[in-house]
Amino acid sequence: MAAYxxxxxxxxxxxxxxxxxxxxxxxxxxxHRDFLNIRAAxxxxxxxxxxxxxxxxxxxxxxRRTRHAAAREGDRLAVPGVARTxxxxxxxxxxxxxxxxxxxxxxxxxxxxxxxAPEVSxx
Numbered sequence: 515m516a517a518y519x520x521x522x523x524x525x526x527x528x529x530x531x532x533x534x535x536x537x538x539x540x541x542x543x544x545x546h547r548d549f550l551n552i553r554a555a556x557x558x559x560x561x562x563x564x565x566x567x568x569x570x571x572x573x574x575x576x577x578r579r580t581r582h583a584a585a586r587e588g589d590r591l592a593v594p595g596v597a598r599t600x601x602x603x604x605x606x607x608x609x610x611x612x613x614x615x616x617x618x619x620x621x622x623x624x625x626x627x628x629x630x631a632p633e634v635s636x637x
Contacts, residue, residue, distance in 0.1 A: 520554075525551040 518529040525532075527548060534542035544552075 521555070524555040551595075 515529070518532045522529045522532045525548065531542060535544065
């Protein structure tokens with residue numbers, strides 16, 4: 515019932531009229547003004563959905579850049595006996611075998627992550 519009320523409010527009609535229209539009753543007449551209001555409400559809804567999708571894409575891109583920066587920073591670490599082309603799992607196993615903890619994110623990667631985070635929170 516709340517959906518009928520919200521839709522009716524957006525298009526300037528009563529919730530009963532919306533129910534009649536959706537129920538395809540013969541006495542529900544769609545005037546030109548109603549059609550234009552429905553179309554405008556639909557366009558606003560589509561714009562909000564597209565804006566939210568673009569925001570999520572930007573957020574995912576920022577997170578992806580942060581992840582790649584952290585991976586590049588991790589590749590630069592000098593680990594005895596580990597080739598630069600070794601996989602992350604292999605590097606982790608060698609760190610563990612050598613009794614060393616994995617290195618935290620470097621200062622440069624941390625700065626890039628800090629710069630990327632505000633980009634997505636501003637929307």
